[in-house]
Amino acid sequence: MTADQTPALTSQGRLRRAITVVRNRWRQLTSMRTALVLLFLLAIAAIPGALLPQRNLNTQAVDSYIAARPALGPVMDTLELFDVFGSFWFTAIYVLLFVSLIGCLTPRMIEHGKALRAQPVRVPRNLARLPLHHSGALAGSPKTVIADIAPHLRGWRTAVRPEPDGALTLSAEKGYTREAGNLLFHFSLIGLLAAIAIGKLFGYEGSVIVIADNGPGFCNTSPAIYDSFRAGNSTDGTGLEPFCIRVKDFNADYLDNGQAEMFTSNISYQSAADIAAGTWRDYQLKVNEPLRLGDERIYLTGHGYAPEFTVTFPDGQSRTEALQFRPDDATTFLSSGALRFDPPGGTYATADERRRGQIAIEGLFAPTAQFNGTLLSSRFPDLVDPAVAVDIYKGDTGLDTGIPQSIFSLDQEMINQGRLVKQDRVNLRPGESKTLTDGTNIRFNGAKEFANLQVGYDPAQLWVLVFAITMMTGLLVSLVIKRRRVWFRVLPAETGRSSVEMGGLARTDHAGWGPEFETLRTEIWTPRTKTHSETLDTETV
Numbered sequence: 001m002t003a004d005q006t007p008a009l010t011s012q013g014r015l016r017r018a019i020t021v022v023r024n025r026w027r028q029l030t031s032m033r034t035a036l037v038l039l040f041l042l043a044i045a046a047i048p049g050a051l052l053p054q055r056n057l058n059t060q061a062v063d064s065y066i067a068a069r070p071a072l073g074p075v076m077d078t079l080e081l082f083d084v085f086g087s088f089w090f091t092a093i094y095v096l097l098f099v100s101l102i103g104c105l106t107p108r109m110i111e112h113g114k115a116l117r118a119q120p121v122r123v124p125r126n127l128a129r130l131p132l133h134h135s136g137a138l139a140g141s142p143k144t145v146i147a148d149i150a151p152h153l154r155g156w157r158t159a160v161r162p163e164p165d166g167a168l169t170l171s172a173e174k175g176y177t178r179e180a181g182n183l184l185f186h187f188s189l190i191g192l193l194a195a196i197a198i199g200k201l202f203g204y205e206g207s208v209i210v211i212a213d214n215g216p217g218f219c220n221t222s223p224a225i226y227d228s229f230r231a232g233n234s235t236d237g238t239g240l241e242p243f244c245i246r247v248k249d250f251n252a253d254y255l256d257n258g259q260a261e262m263f264t265s266n267i268s269y270q271s272a273a274d275i276a277a278g279t280w281r282d283y284q285l286k287v288n289e290p291l292r293l294g295d296e297r298i299y300l301t302g303h304g305y306a307p308e309f310t311v312t313f314p315d316g317q318s319r320t321e322a323l324q325f326r327p328d329d330a331t332t333f334l335s336s337g338a339l340r341f342d343p344p345g346g347t348y349a350t351a352d353e354r355r356r357g358q359i360a361i362e363g364l365f366a367p368t369a370q371f372n373g374t375l376l377s378s379r380f381p382d383l384v385d386p387a388v389a390v391d392i393y394k395g396d397t398g399l400d401t402g403i404p405q406s407i408f409s410l411d412q413e414m415i416n417q418g419r420l421v422k423q424d425r426v427n428l429r430p431g432e433s434k435t436l437t438d439g440t441n442i443r444f445n446g447a448k449e450f451a452n453l454q455v456g457y458d459p460a461q462l463w464v465l466v467f468a469i470t471m472m473t474g475l476l477v478s479l480v481i482k483r484r485r486v487w488f489r490v491l492p493a494e495t496g497r498s499s500v501e502m503g504g505l506a507r508t509d510h511a512g513w514g515p516e517f518e519t520l521r522t523e524i525w526t527p528r529t530k531t532h533s534e535t536l537d538t539e540t541v
Contacts, residue, residue, distance in 0.1 A: 030102075034100050038097040049084035052084070053065050066082075086233070120159045131505065138497065139496060139498075142490040155174055167490060172486045178508065201233050205454065209227055209450050211448050217244060241293070241295070244270040246280070247266075251265070265286075265303075268283070285298070286300060302451075303451050308448060329378065332367075332379060332381055334364060334366050334376075335365045338407065340360050360420060366386065367384065369387035387428065389427045391422050392422070392434065392436065396414060431445070484506060502521060504517040
């Protein structure tokens with residue numbers, strides 16, 4: 001060996017070792033054990049997504065969770081525990097599960113195709129060693145006996161073969177569909193995971209609150225119309241399918257203990273063709289009975305109340321506004337919220353005076369009021385006896401600062417700086433009002449109900465249903481159908497008779513195979529009228 005050959009051989013050895021390592025890792029990844037481990041890890045990884053608030057569903061809840069845990073919260077955020085289903089580690093498990101399942105099932109599918117084309121295996125040399133065995137004599141030549149046995153094996157795949165000693169053998173097998181069902185189940189699982197991933201990539205989901213007073217409603221034209229909007233990784237929110245929704249009313253049925261029994265909302269809608277024609281269609285929206293418009297689904301997910309106030313400014317001009325309050329108590333619907341009123345044009349001489357003349361209202365709303373002194377609470381979720389307990393502020397509400405504010409609370413910094421000053425704290429029922437020292441009057445008009453609508457678009461939802469059905473079909477087939485093998489060896493004996501050996505083997509589930517084998521044996525050896533007018537004899541060993 002020359003010196004210049006040594007590096008080449010070393011390089012070839014390293015390449016072979018690298019190929020061996022890659023091949024072994026691939027075999028480990030594509031084994032069924034690894035696929036099961038990855039499926040288990042995927043289920044474990046989804047638990048934080050169910051227990052912790054997720055940023056794509058409720059950003060405010062995530063921010064509050066992190067703020068309440070200043071040490072642990074940022075670490076959890078770094079680990080993407082608030083974006084579980086879009087995190088790098090969840091995606092890695094998801095992709096590895098795909099690869100593992102495909103690599104595991106493809107060879108099995110090839111082997112199953114070969115098994116379907118192959119004939120049943122030959123008869124074992126010693127049938128007496130099988131768990132189930134029977135021998136006896138039957139009338140007729142070996143060829144006649146094989147022909148008489150064949151009708152009892154309808155639905156079995158059979159093969160007849162001669163042997164050197166003059167015997168005829170019959171091999172029979174059934175239950176090939178079991179493996180087909182098993183493969184259908186696992187490939188459907190892959191298809192289901194792929195359809196869910198496609199739906200998350202190209203779909204979107206938005207929530208919007210609409211006051212149920214047959215008002216303008218909303219149109220699905222931009223993500224900006226939604227209170228919260230989550231788009232897939234490949235969706236930028238443009239090109240949404242156009243439709244419009246109006247909410248006419250909302251009705252909730254409650255049990256005596258205040259538990260909601262059913263939510264119903266009468267709506268009207270326009271789809272793409274109706275928008276051009278100006279046609280509105282009516283629909284009754286219920287929980288778990290969404291409105292389907294193409295691939296979009298409009299769900300009724302909740303409701304609440306929007307107190308309405310009228311503010312009359314000192315010059316006699318007024319503004320009326322109804323805004324949703326946040327239900328703080330899901331049992332009694334005691335709700336909290338805030339409203340901001342900007343004076344109409346001409347009420348004040350300068351923009352600065354107008355800004356300082358803004359009115360803000362913050363407090364509680366009870367659909368069925370109960371007062372403990374001046375403390376307001378609610379005793380029932382239905383709109384029976386509404387009332388509010390509110391603080392009235394005057395000053396700069398921050399409407400024109402460009403800084404985003406919560407619709408459910410006032411900017412505390414404005415209050416701390418003295419730019420927004422509390423004028424009074426009052427309890428009001430519908431029709432009651434409070435007049436401030438400068439002549440501004442605040443009247444509580446009552447409350448309207450609002451419906452919380454969720455719009456979901458999933459282009460792969462039909463395929464999710466298809467793969468779910470085929471997956472359950474494959475699982476049912478693999479559980480019901482059993483693999484069975486049975487063999488017969490027939491040798492000529494005394495004149496007009498043949499010696500028959502029968503053996504059986506259960507390839508998968510052994511439960512019930514003993515009675516099945518006995519039933520088949522009884523049918524074959526039971527005397528019956530035959531075309532050649534011979535009877536069958538029985539002899540058991």
